[in-house]
Amino acid sequence: MPSKPLLLIDQDGVLADFDQGVRLAWRAQYHSEAPIGPRQHFYLRDDMAPQYHPQLHDIYTRPGFFATLPPIAGAVEALHTLLAHGLDVHICTAPISNYQNCVAEKFMWVEQHLGHEWVSRIILTKDKTWVRGDILIDDKPQISGSLTPLWTQWLYDAPYNRQYHDRRRVCWQDTASWADLLA
Numbered sequence: 001m002p003s004k005p006l007l008l009i010d011q012d013g014v015l016a017d018f019d020q021g022v023r024l025a026w027r028a029q030y031h032s033e034a035p036i037g038p039r040q041h042f043y044l045r046d047d048m049a050p051q052y053h054p055q056l057h058d059i060y061t062r063p064g065f066f067a068t069l070p071p072i073a074g075a076v077e078a079l080h081t082l083l084a085h086g087l088d089v090h091i092c093t094a095p096i097s098n099y100q101n102c103v104a105e106k107f108m109w110v111e112q113h114l115g116h117e118w119v120s121r122i123i124l125t126k127d128k129t130w131v132r133g134d135i136l137i138d139d140k141p142q143i144s145g146s147l148t149p150l151w152t153q154w155l156y157d158a159p160y161n162r163q164y165h166d167r168r169r170v171c172w173q174d175t176a177s178w179a180d181l182l183a
């Protein structure tokens with residue numbers, strides 16, 4: 001690893017808690033827990049019965065969903081720490097295909113939780129293999145695209161990716177898991 005790696009950090013599932021946002025919105029609307037099975041797949045819909053897919057889609061495409069996602073514990077502090085240690089940190093995030101609310105709200109989230117200066121650090125792309133970097137911290141276990149990536153993925157820990165043991169695993173609250181970045 002270079003002494004000061006160029007870091008790409010995913011947003012949903014790494015900084016912003018997509019799953020918890022769905023659970024909160026579902027509870028608020030239906031006054032019951034979201035019918036989500038054990039989290040075994042990256043896409044939430046794959047852990048829900050097909051009859052609930054329209055309601056799930058309605059929740060994560062509606063205005064306000066992405067802007068109000070709760071932060072993942074320790075994420076905001078970790079990003080400020082990484083920047084303060086001189087790392088070149090960028091937020092590398094994919095918008096959903098129903099982009100109308102998602103795109104602007106991903107920017108709003110970053111501004112609200114990290115500060116305006118972080119807005120210029122956002123890289124929005126549907127294909128992360130096009131983005132240059134040394135390390136990509138991302139919770140998605142299978143990242144595909146049209147190029148061979150230049151970065152190495154560190155898997156951000158989540159219940160739906162724990163069957164993968166082929167990559168370094170990171171969790172903001174486990175500071176030892178990313179301490180090498182500060183060395």
Ligand SMILES: O=c1ccn([C@@H]2O[C@H](COP(=O)(O)O)[C@@H](O)[C@H]2O)c(=O)[nH]1
Pocket residue numbers: 011012013018042043044045093094095096097126
């Ligand atoms: O269940 C889900 C669905 C989507 N996301 C996040 O949304 C965007 C778009 O994902 P694509 O892989 O381009 O469809 C991306 O930021 C995902 O992380 C999600 O976290 N969970």
Ligand SMILES: [Mg+2]
Pocket residue numbers: 010011012013014138139140
């Ligand atoms: Mg993600």
